[in-house]
Amino acid sequence: MNLIQTRGPAGSTAPIEARYAAVRARTEALAAPLSAEDQCIQSMPDASPAKWHRAHTTWFFETFLLIPNLAGYRRFDERFGFLFNSYYEAAGPRHARPQRGMLTRPPAEAVTAYRAHVDAAMAELLRDLPPEARPLVELGLQHEEQHQELLLTDILHALSQNPLLPAYDPDWQEPRAATGPARFLDLPEGVAEIGHGGSGFAFDNETPRHRTWITGCRIADRLVSNADWLAFMADGGYRSPMLWMSDGWAACAAEGWEAPMHWHRREDGWMQFTPGGLRPLERAAPVRHISWYEAEAFARWAGKRLPTEMEWEVAAALPGFRDAAGIGWQWTNSAYLPYPGFRPWEGAVGEYNGKFMINQMVLRGGSLATPPGHARPSYRNFFPPGARWQFSALRLAEDAA
């Protein structure tokens, strides 16, 4: 049995009410710069409309918390279960994922009302929360934080499809990252423990904490920069099949990659489409919006390699390890697979992570779009190796001499 772990002593409901309010408000703040039109479209099957993110996270609380636990709760709209279930087979049939952009109704303001309805009911529930339901509240909040990040990456992609390249937020501030040449930190050989083991919240896929064997290696103290990437490009990186995985080269050719996603070549140099709109590319900033294929080819070109997720997690505790979080998710050379002894959570939320453990590579760390405090060193993000629309970045490693 693998119940969701709680943060703090069970039974203390006070902090969770504040936390609930804060997380829910943050979602609305993220959606605030978007018109109803902006919130409605789906620019590719992998992305979802902002309105859908707002409704789906609400459906999560309604379905897994309110209906089972709040006596007398009345659903906001019976039909929303079909519309806003993402992928839970146990929760019944659902609207096809690639069709999420067809939902002009309910309108954005109905989703606002849905959120208010559920928030009111949740307030009632939280006032007298059964201790066994508390982990699910925490999961609902963690889930909503994950969708906050997706809301941002998905709207960036959606706006990028518009020839006008409108800004999500013209005042957008980029985070500051470590700069200068990377130093390589030594990671010694031996048995190490990874995975989540403490009392705070963690996703089931981070557990159980377990031993693993680390082969000695060295890992960079910072991320690869745009300047580094320009050197790769100038050296023919996107035209040299010998640098690439076979599938990566095929993707590069099929999709016509010549630079990271969201880069635009203009007469006076490279620009980058950011949440703040189209801006001159900052050479010193870490590269982002790269696929695993590109990251891996770059590493080969540089005479290095990607770290494994085990190496990354152990190294994250080393002094000098910078920008673990807050800039970009860092591709590793680990496939997203279950840890030894992995058990999905009990019940319907058991579908949360487990059924995606194939065809994906692990990213570690956290990005500028990750809600502050959401991630941790044991956190496992995952995407297919061709995905580029996330704030994905790259930290190099190399074998010990």
Added chain:
Amino acid sequence: MNLIQTRGPAGSTAPIEARYAAVRARTEALAAPLSAEDQCIQSMPDASPAKWHRAHTTWFFETFLLIPNLAGYRRFDERFGFLFNSYYEAAGPRHARPQRGMLTRPPAEAVTAYRAHVDAAMAELLRDLPPEARPLVELGLQHEEQHQELLLTDILHALSQNPLLPAYDPDWQEPRAATGPARFLDLPEGVAEIGHGGSGFAFDNETPRHRTWITGCRIADRLVSNADWLAFMADGGYRSPMLWMSDGWAACAAEGWEAPMHWHRREDGWMQFTPGGLRPLERAAPVRHISWYEAEAFARWAGKRLPTEMEWEVAAALPGFRDAAGIGWQWTNSAYLPYPGFRPWEGAVGEYNGKFMINQMVLRGGSLATPPGHARPSYRNFFPPGARWQFSALRLAEDAA
């Protein structure tokens, strides 16, 4: 040389100002029931967002009337030429058709402002319209009327993709069509003239008026009804390859057709998704939302055939020929090809019709969505044989005994 023909004596500008205002207002009235979200989505590459229809028809006046003819005209937004050009190679590059649903910006209200800006400038131009520009004004209005129909068919398709099946207009009134068994009108053999020849407006594809040979035949005085179609279905019409064209049977199998588009089987019988929402299927009403493939298979099942467009046009003048317009476009067995001696219009608008004269079948008449007064017996509508989202209907014919 084939200039656009004008309605009424050249130089008389008074009526055109009123007509301009009426047509433009009708577009806005059609869009009025739609939220900005509704107006933004594109449910398939063949359809366009309502907002796009509103902007594109405006772009037509700006590009072909204001810029060449109104001294000092300032474009509303330089970038709209790229966004709202549909397919005019001569007017420069344009946004890819299947991506029209990505345009959350400009927002709907900016399109409203664009329309007002162009309307004001057009009012100025119309006050002192050069006679040679007048035909283009008329074309712009005819063009906008065509898009009014598309706005309706496209939004019906878009709303049909929503599992909630929202109504475009809950008070929608269906037109009344002739009912009862069809009588067949005799069309005698001989030379006849078809095509547009008078002084009123017509599209270039309706010209020149020319002689054609009519083989004697008989043509139904009314349209095939839903009851007729239910009999076809009950007799296995959708499961009998021998009734179908080879390509039609392949389309039927590939798309899983079992009834016309927008029909929904419910426990207590067939329903139809209409602009008024999901309503019980009216048995006596003419069938609609059928492809040419289905219409042709039905005719074979009934021991009849489709009329040619020449037969249709000549027969439309016979006494007793009912529902030529106002209900549904009527598939013919004529491919959309140039008339003998056809010349496209001069200039950029020469791309209006001519470059689509392949892979399409002609429909005649007019539908409930066609603006009153827009069509005429010589009018040639055209769609690929698999198209079903228009208000397409069926009138039978048969060879003379």
Added chain:
Amino acid sequence: MNLIQTRGPAGSTAPIEARYAAVRARTEALAAPLSAEDQCIQSMPDASPAKWHRAHTTWFFETFLLIPNLAGYRRFDERFGFLFNSYYEAAGPRHARPQRGMLTRPPAEAVTAYRAHVDAAMAELLRDLPPEARPLVELGLQHEEQHQELLLTDILHALSQNPLLPAYDPDWQEPRAATGPARFLDLPEGVAEIGHGGSGFAFDNETPRHRTWITGCRIADRLVSNADWLAFMADGGYRSPMLWMSDGWAACAAEGWEAPMHWHRREDGWMQFTPGGLRPLERAAPVRHISWYEAEAFARWAGKRLPTEMEWEVAAALPGFRDAAGIGWQWTNSAYLPYPGFRPWEGAVGEYNGKFMINQMVLRGGSLATPPGHARPSYRNFFPPGARWQFSALRLAEDAA
């Protein structure tokens, strides 16, 4: 009722035996240069393996002649009905068309034995042929002649997929066509009759003979040459969207057309892959392997147009009309549709032509690959507008002054 029409007086069986033998032998002669491997592959869904052509034409005699008419006939192999039925729904289920290249078994020599088995039985049947079966024998032979042409076009396409570009027949002789600038023949306005009306064989789609109205025009006395086509190319024909139908331009872009099919640019000029292998392009020879889209764009570039099939058929009787047959099938601007009063043949062979009367354009004449004596002026060949692997050519027309 529309029975297949016979050639010569009914009941006279002597000539048909010789004709049967000659047609059947010609097929085997055409296949003779091909190895069993060559005969087995299918290079695209529209083409069929040579072995399949040999077997399918044999299946036609077995199915429509021997089984119904020859008492005691024993099928060569019960399973061949499934394998070698092309598209006759009435003759039962069949192997999927795009999978014909998977039939390594039966081997080529089994097909040879199949042919011998059916030929022996046919000899027996022809000795005492019921008069009512005779039209079907003639149809079987006409059918086999059609497949002889396809065998050649299909193997040319198959060999063209091999980087070695092997010759079908290194001694292949190209036909000699009229050369020099085209003269335009006058076709007067008025009622004309077209379609097959005599006692010789014709396909059902050529009937009934009927009146049509010809608008006066002028039609070229010879075909467009490779030199003409090079001028079109040099003038940017393949890079000028204004010359093309909208669908044609899309096809040109999607498939990367820059010249007719089977043209290869080499350092010292254009070469053409022919049944004789890769040979220098003959400038004076008629252009071939062009789609309708290309033909139509060329005509627009030349300030001309394509003739209709009615114009072509009437003009073919004019003095001076050269190369009607023997060089290349000539695209017309007529869609392949039923003639007024068209009735498919009775019985299963009613599927022969009728169910393809959509999405295709008519070609007239006959090509170098058409068996001598097979075609006639009323003959209607048909292919989709994007098809290029046939020996398709182009004759221009223009409106009367």
Added chain:
Amino acid sequence: MNLIQTRGPAGSTAPIEARYAAVRARTEALAAPLSAEDQCIQSMPDASPAKWHRAHTTWFFETFLLIPNLAGYRRFDERFGFLFNSYYEAAGPRHARPQRGMLTRPPAEAVTAYRAHVDAAMAELLRDLPPEARPLVELGLQHEEQHQELLLTDILHALSQNPLLPAYDPDWQEPRAATGPARFLDLPEGVAEIGHGGSGFAFDNETPRHRTWITGCRIADRLVSNADWLAFMADGGYRSPMLWMSDGWAACAAEGWEAPMHWHRREDGWMQFTPGGLRPLERAAPVRHISWYEAEAFARWAGKRLPTEMEWEVAAALPGFRDAAGIGWQWTNSAYLPYPGFRPWEGAVGEYNGKFMINQMVLRGGSLATPPGHARPSYRNFFPPGARWQFSALRLAEDAA
């Protein structure tokens, strides 16, 4: 630097000559039951024609051994480098993989001659083989053995596309596998070494031998049987999304899986298409032709899991571990990734394995189609998780209590 490791003492050429002859002869023996037609077709992009396998393995010796090492060697045909290079970017451009079935020329007998030509030259080279070339000879033989297995799996797939379901070899003998309920062998927790470390041949992807941490578990002593699989099917295994990975369920639905590949439901029970033709399914025999998705779903249904490749390799040394090889490749829950410290071979053969280390899952053991002596416990086979046409099987594992 990671040179290919040799078997036996360097310099001793006698055994390699015999081994060369034996391997090469075995390929020809495997192709012997196939006609030239059988050898020519490609039934899907992932499979290759038998003739191509025969030529490509020959090209390997010509390209990597003869041209660099045998003075005066004359290529059999200059053009074969283009035709029979599989994926070596360093060896120049090549024929597109999905087009391998288009190569009716060179004919099968020319490939036979090519093999003889290369064999003669190799005999000459082997008489005085430079010691540094010897590892490449061994690699060439190992490579050919791999293609021997593919030749069999690919031809089984090709023949399965033929409605006649012809047998590759009617006298085909199935291997005998362990039967009866599985016992679970204990694997203790601790550091273990895996990977190839001895002096015999191994592929670069098996190296370096390295330490890994094994979490204690239990692993079945035999493979899952057809009877087991029938129980899974009877319990709705193919209709229960909760048992499947999300991508697996999508594949199951898209491809309509209801049983392993090559199973046919007949009136009197299940049959299996084998190299010996269609035969009654043996309940006691191990299941095969299953994808990773199916294997993983089965394991979940059974309350077990797949072993990792590390567990498999360590367990293979346990007493009682049966059918490691000779029956079916066994899916593991390990992604195909480089071992810590992995270095591809030097030179062009560095592309052999390394560039496929993404999007694939590891299979361990060996199958009935694997040449005897070819595989070893450290051997890493790999295929995408949806692949079913290999002789892929399943051994279960479970966590220690």
